[in-house]
Each structure stands twice: as structure tokens, then as C-alpha cells.
Amino acid sequence: MDTFALIVTIGVALGFTYTNGFHDSANAIATSVSTRALTPRAALAMAAVMNLAGAFLGSGVAKTVSEGLISTPEGSKGMGILFAALVGAVVWNLVTWYFGLPSSSSHALFGGMVGAALAGGTTVYWSGVIEKIVVPMFLSPVIGLVLGYLVMVVIMWLFRKSNPHKAKRGFRIAQTVSAAGMALGHGLQDAQKTMGIVVMALVIADVQSAGDAIPVWVKIACALTLSLGTYAGGWRIMRTLGRRIIELDPPQGFAAETTAASVMYTASFMFHAPISTTHVITSAIMGVGSTKGTRAVRWGVAKNIVMGWFITMPAGAAVAALSYWCVHLVFA
Template sequence: MIGNDVVLALVVATALGFDFTNGFHDTGNAMATSIVTGALPPRVAVAVSAVLNLVGAFLSTAVAATIAGGLVESHDVTLTVVMAGLTGSILWNLTTWFLGIPSSSSHALIGGVVGATMAAAGTSAVKWQGLVAKVIVPAALSPVIAGAVAALGTHLVYRLTRDVSEGPRRRGFRTGQIGSACMVSLAHGTNDAQKTMGVITLALIANGTLHAGAKSPSWVITSCAMAIALGTYLGGWRVIRALGKGLVEIEAPQGMASESASAAVILASTDFGYSLSTTHVATGSILGSGVGKKGAVVRWRIARRMVAAWLITLPAAAGVGALAYWVANGIGGSAGVVVIFIVLVLASVAFYAASRHPAVTPENVNAAWTGSVVPRPPTDEVSR
């Protein structure tokens, strides 16, 4: 018979695994535009992002409190529910990372937990008002707000520097981008690392280790910060390429404007405890920077694909989370948790093995970023 402490350890390990995948899945949010414009070399950019994600994770716990107690009834949550929810979120994260789609890790996690909770205790166990107010409304508004701010910022920087020659302007904004990219990484740590803190805290409450409404312990904050930082350093190459060159051909003034808009929106949302999708914000900002520059090419076809991925993330992760719960519950007790943990490990190994392709090594991605040939836009792209 496997004890509760062993099951709790598996759940915590799985949550930290999600935090790791969150790091490599969301590296592009902070550093894609800086790398594309040449403000930072790829390896340096990813290393800086990792360090600042680590620092940002210690700056706030408001979002962790939202995840731990604001979305589902904690008394209806068991360790099996938490494990099943994490399974749904990780499998979705791995799928979209493998395909190079910048989907939302945050919404995958929330969808997985909500789906598993509904499978275990029904719809009444979900705090729908909190889900709408803290997740769905911010998801709808944040990319629009970030895009509008980035469009206005891009328009202003080009207008204010129109008499400055191209070379000095490009060099100046590349330098400014280093600061704005660092702010996005710091903001990402304040928001995204907290989501895993909240899930681990929810597991500790379900196990009886903490009382309902308890704050995340120091060891939880530290371990989550380290996991997301390590993931950021090791694996953001696929999604960086999709964000950095897939949506808009970015110049340094656009990059600085989009990063500044992203950082401002993420930090403001963290302060209110909104579980924001940093991927949504970053994508909205990049699109806004294209809209704000006269003559820029905005690849709306790719943007539409990303939006489609966003729309299905919550229900898809919820479905996988619910399925994982039914499997674990059908097997019964601690054994069910162990089985889905083993399945999750095997699936992760399979995804990693399948991703070992020369086209996405750091060296080849770097060559693509610095190449002089720009692919011809598809026919449905729109010049603004």
C-alpha cells in the first residue's frame, strides 16, 4: 500500500515538472523580439530570462492565492484530482510546444485542474464567478489592451525619432530593448511561477498538511522559482521562432514598444491577482507593434491559428484532466496516481525524443534569425 506522503511527493514532483515545461514553453514571451532584432544573442537572452524568472517568482503571491483557493472548492479537491489536472496541463503543453504553437501554459493548468475537479465532484465544485473574473475576462481583454498600447507606442517612437538616421535609431532601440525584455522576464516570473505554487499549495491543503486558505510555504516558492528558471534556460527555441518571426517582421523600435507593453500589462495583472496568460499578452503586443508601424507586414493567418489554439486550450486541457481522473479513480487509490504518473513520464520522454531535430537546435535557429533572406508573405497577409 502506497502512503499519502509518497503520493503527495509524486504530485509535487509533477507540479514542478509542469513549472519546468512552463519555463521552456514561455521563453519566447520575453525574448523573441530581442533576439530577432539582434539586441541580444540567443544564449545570452535565454540565460538572462532564466535569472529574471527566478527573481520574479519571489516578488508576489497574489496569483498563487487565486489558483489555490479562488477557482475550485478546496474541500472537493483530492491528491488524485490535482495529479489528474496536472496531467491534462502537461500533455497539452508538450503537444503545443512540439508543434511550435505559443498556446497558454496558464490556461492549460487551469483547464486541467477545473476538468479534473468537475470529473470528481461535479460542476458545483468550480467557483465559476472566480473563473470568469480572474481568468476568462483577463484572457479576452489582455491581448487587446497590450496590442493597443504596443500599437500606440510603436507609432509614437517612429514619429518622435523620424528625423534620426536609421543606424543610430536602430542601435539606440536595441539597447533599450535589453531593459524592456528584462522587464518582461521579471513580470513573467511574478505571474507564471505562482500558478504552480498555487497548485502545490492546493495539494498540501488536500493532503491536510496545510489548512484551507493557507499561503504558499517558502520551500514551495523557492522550488517553483528554480523549476521555471531551469525550464526557461533549457528549452525555449521552438516557440521563440514562432513568436519572433512568425507574426511580424520586427524592428528594434517595435520590439521595445511591444516588450514594454507586455511588461506593463503583466505586472498590473499580477498586482490584482489575475492568472494571466503571458503568451496572449506577448502575442497581442507583437501584433500591435506591426499595426503601429506604417507599411509593416502582419501575418494575420498565423495569428488566427494562434487564437484557435487559445480557444481550445481550456476545454482541451480540461478534457484530458477529466479523463486522467477517471482513469486514476477507476484503478483506485494511490495506485491510480502512480499509474498516471508513469504514463506522464513516458509521454514526456516520447515528446522529448521526437523533438530532437536539427532544425530546432540553438545554432540553426540562430542562423535563421540572422539570415538576410526574408520569406515571402502568404497571400492572405495584410500590409498595414
């Protein structure tokens, strides 16, 4: 039974990674596609490859996820908590994908972990949740907004005397690089989050000890699944990011992607903080768009997106808690 529960939990974790891929593929490529710097299929293929590469660049985020957020007891109870947490995240991913709302897969997962832990009567390390999840959740979009505005101002000043048509062609080419950097950062962040969950499952099942290195097969499985999900695409969300917030041109797309990628690399390598790629790229687009004036940004759409950010963790927690109670009733 324990082996079966482990296999099922790992399977659901990879299923979450797949939904994360097609849900968040828009993060990396929406700006490049909307500015016609890349065709949709070429952008998706590039994003899938760079996601795969990014997953192998480090393990700091995975360690943050697997340690210091919740206490997972050994045996079936601990595995049930992880299973329920993943179900909560997957359900919320599918709901927000259906409505084209670029919410955070990461925070759906973290909300699921907290909700399942509370339902299972195990310890939630609130100081860790606040320090590692909540603070970066609020801080990273603010940084993305301000930095996106500043980067765009610098670009406008540097190219103020350039021929607009030539400049746009140049930035269209440059966007292939910035989009690749964004996709690499997405792999660095989001594949590691699932790696952390799988490691927790292995520790609960007593297959490996806490603190051991992440097995190579876990890295490969999570990276490949994320890449497959990315290649499947997330067209509904892509439309929201690429067109509905602001009509992007190549310089703006380059500025937004460069800003978001920089924030993700800094969070991953310097602080090992699991931030949301969705939050960062969306806020960067808003900041870039603000350089055209406040009316250039469709703040009504932006407001709906931000509301989605606030309800993601509670929603993931609620679904996870319900899932845990259902699993407990069936297998108790």
C-alpha cells in the first residue's frame, strides 16, 4: 500500500508539473508571440527546451519547498497530505486556465500544502510560510513593476534618436534572447518546486533520507514533464498577457521579459526564494506599459488578475483540505 501511495503521489506531482507547464507557458512567450518576434510554435518549442535546461541549474528552490513549510508525518497520513496538496493545486490550475486568468501555479501548490496540513492536523510553520512564500509573493511583483518601468525608460532614452522601424526590428530579434532567458528562469523556478514535493514523498516513504541530494531521475522526470506541458501551450492565458493588459511592441516586450528574467534569477540563486513567474512577468508588463501613461494599461484587466493572485492560495488550500478529508474517509 505504501509503495502504491508513493507511486500515485509522484504521478499526481508530475501531473501538476504538466498543468504548470501549459498554464505558465504564456509567461515565457506571450510577449514574443504578441509582438510577432516568434511564431507560436517556435516560441513554445524554444520555451520547452529552455525549461528543460533551467531545471538542472540548481536545487535551492527545491530545498526551500521541501523543508520549513509544513511538517509531514511518515506513513499514509503524510502521503495523504501531499496527495491532497497536489490535487488542490491541479484543480485551481485547471479552473484558472479555463477562464484565462494568469494566476500562480506556485502559490496554488503552497496554498494546497497549507490547507492539506491543517486538514490533516499537522504542523504548519507559519514563520517559514510568511518568510519564504508570502513576503516574496508581495515583494516580487512590486520589484517587477518598478524595474519594468525603469528598464523601459532607459530603453526609450537610449534609442530616442533611432529610426523607430529599425529599432523595432532589432528588438524583435533581441526578444528571442529575452524570451529564452525568461523560459530558462521558469524552468529554474517551477521544475524545482515539484522536485521538492517528490523529495518529500520519498522521505515520507523512507526511500531516502532528509537532506540527501535530489535523485537524477527526479530532476529528469520533473524537467521533461514541465517541458511537455509547456509545449502543449496555454493559449487562453497567452491572450490575456499578450494583448489584454496592453498592446505590446518589441521594445516593450524585450523590457518586460528582461525584467522578469532578472528578478527570477536573483530570487533563485541569491535567496532560493520560490517566486511566481506569473506575478513577475505580469507586473513587469504593467510597469513597462505605464511608461506610455496610466491610460495605456487596461487597469480593469490588471485588477482582475491581481484579485486572482490574492485568492489563489486560499482557493488551493480549500480544495486541498476537501481532498484530504475525502481521502481520509475513503481509506480510514
